[in-house]
Amino acid sequence: MALGGLISNRNFGSFIGSGNGCQRLGKSGAEVSKLFPNALLCRNHQPLQASLHHESGHMRRSFGCFLQPRMDSIIRFRNSIKINRSRAYYKSEESDITEGVVPSADGSAEAILVEGNLQNASPWWQQFPRRWVIVLLCFSSFLLCNMDRVNMSIAILPMSQEYNWSSATVGLIQSSFFWGYLLTQILGGIWADKFGGKVVLGFGVVWWSFATIMTPIAARLGLPFLLVVRAFMGIGEGVAMPAMNNMLSKWIPVSERSRSLALVYSGMYLGSVTGLAFSPMLITKFGWPSVFYSFGSLGSIWFLLWLKFAYSSPKDDPDLSEEEKKVILGGSKPREPVTVIPWKLILSKPPVWALIISHFCHNWGTFILLTWMPTYYNQVLKFNLTESGLLCVLPWLTMAVFANIGGWIADTLVSRGLSITNVRKIMQSIGFLGPAFFLSQLSHVKTPAMAVLCMACSQGSDAFSQSGLYSNHQDIGPRYAGVLLGLSNTAGVLAGVFGTAATGYILQRGSWDDVFKVAVALYLIGTLVWNLFATGEKILD
Structure with a gap:
């Protein structure tokens, strides 16, 4: 230039x-x-x-x-x-x-x-690649996403004491988030593919940040208001993953796809670590409403940066250099926004169903560990509540580290000539078989330390899925990446809802071994389906 x-x-x-x-x-x-x-x-x-x-x-x-x-x-x-x-x-x-x-x-x-x-x-700072500015902004949005999500799991304890909520009421409040979250999984993908990821993700962050700030006010007004606000928060967070996936499908070349997605998803894990670490301190010093006010206000800072630096696609960025544009596009021309979703074509493809089924199998085990882990530590390993809370941070940290390691390995394999199909199958097989192995060992360990180690290793190997099924939406249909992630993540959220409820039912009639056996069985089913039907080739254009 x-x-x-x-x-x-x-x-x-x-x-x-x-x-x-x-x-x-x-x-x-x-x-x-x-x-x-x-x-x-x-x-x-x-x-x-x-x-x-x-x-x-x-x-x-x-x-x-x-x-x-x-x-x-x-x-x-x-x-x-x-x-x-x-x-x-x-x-x-x-x-x-x-x-x-x-x-x-x-x-x-x-x-x-x-x-x-x-x-x-x-x-x-002017020479820093613009595409990685987008990645870092998406990373920070996912950091805020999980910070705002997990703060309720800590704040619900003093809130239930103040308002005399029963266990059933607490469960209703916790589940109300998923009402809205399920609603916007597919809609978020459709909106992102039609209007651009910048608009949809920006809307989502502003929406859920406002709902977070309104949570203490709604709680004082009454339970129905709180349930509505929590559902509204789920609506905002529900569009985050499809919108992010839509943007990165346009901004990131194939050679950098795995590590960029791994970095963004590690923002979720670090957001949980940050939320779990700072919420108790804020509650102790300033009271439980301070968690919602402080965390929610961070969204406004992010939104200003998003407006200034983010663009839905490279062709919209006036400051993008010609050199970087060539790297991103790789000789291909940017596509126009999607106006019509070819649902029949999408749902007729076996790799799409491999994504949906594998996402369900993956999230069943993941949600069980994330929601029931403190109970397992307390009831089985006999840790007190403080120790259980601290140990809950360990799997999130492990996932953040191994997600980025897996992303680097996947991109290295692609750059050395291994087909994208084989890379996705290898990484997702680790993401399935690793947790299956370590969960199956929990019934044989003799000490709490070994049980915690198995849990951490299970979640660490699970993080390789970020370079497997979570990267595959952009492989098979980059133009419809938002819709594809909305479809598969809907199945994933349903697995979390049903898996969490089924675990309580199993524990009333069985043991933790039975809980882990169901998760292991689904991991094995997911491995089989993924390796038979998944592909890394573009099948939707």
């Missing part, structure tokens, strides 16, 4: 000499490197050595330098007899940089108008 820069001899003395430039030109090239980092190298061992030649009454200095790594050029400097005049001539093989003389701002000399590739002169 051709850029124009105005360079005066005051600020660029070691590059462009004035009348007394003999002394200035002897300065180290480090001054130049500040403006062109890693760009300027000299052929001589000494910096900018000069050869003096008398020619027609003029003193000429010739310098042999070249620009690396992008340009191989010769820079020649000429000082005229007039003390305060200087010129620079530049010749490049890839781009021509022309010279011009304009008055200097300090009046001591003339400045030079330079046109050419000065990309390396921009600050590092």
Whole structure:
């Protein structure tokens, strides 16, 4: 990209000499490197050595330098007899940089108008890839998503004491979130594919942040108001995953897909860690309403950054460089927004059903561990409530770490030539068989420490699913990625609802071994279905 820069001899003395430039030109090239980092190298061992030649009454200095790594050029400097005049001539093989003389701002000399590739002169934050700005914003939105979701699990304890809620009422309040969450899984995908992920995800964060702030007010008004607000919060969070998936399908090339999704989903895990860590402190010091007010207000800060830096697709971003646009698009043209969803075509594809069934099998075990783990620690391992709460953080941390490790491994395998289909099957097989193995060992361990280790390893291997089924929506139908994730995640949420309820039913008549056996059986079914019918090839266009 051709850029124009105005360079005066005051600020660029070691590059462009004035009348007394003999002394200035002897300065180290480090001054130049500040403006062109890693760009300027000299052929001589000494910096900018000069050869003096008398020619027609003029003193000429010739310098042999070249620009690396992008340009191989010769820079020649000429000082005229007039003390305060200087010129620079530049010749490049890839781009021509022309010279011009304009008055200097300090009046001591003339400045030079330079046109050419000065990309390396921009600050590092301007050179940071725009696509990874989108990834980091999505990561932070998912961090807020789970912070706002888990705070109720801590705040419900003092709230139930204050309002004298029974266990049945507490269960009703906890489940009301899923009423709205289920409602917008598919709708969120449709809206994102039609209107763009920026609009839908921005709407979702503002909506659930407002609902979070309104929670203490609704609780004081009465139980029906609280149930409605919690359902409204679920509506906002329900669009987050489909909208994010829609955006990354447009912004992230295949070679970076696994690690970008792993980073975004690790935001959910770290959000749970943050929420579980800070909620007790805020409640103890400021009371339970402070959790909802403080966490909810963070959404407004995120929304301002989202409005400033986010775009639904690369073609909408005016600041995106041509180089990065080529990396993102890979020679393909950006597609127009979806106007009609081909439901019959989508539901006729076996890989789509492999996604739906596998998502159900995956979330059954995952939701059981996340919702019933404190009870298991307390009843079976005999930890007190404080210890149980602290140990609940461990699986989330493990998942955050292993999700990013799995993403890096998956992208490395793709870059080394392994087919996307095989990579997705390998990663998801680890995400199924790992938890199945470690959960089956819980009935054989003898110490609480080993049981906690098995739980952590189960969740750690589960995190490889982020590079398996959670990345597959963008593989098989990038244009309908939001709808596909809405479909499969609806099945996943249903698995969480039914699995959580079924666990309570099983525990009344059986044991924890029976609970884990059901989860292991579903993990094995998911492994079989995934490896038989899943693909990494595009099947929807």
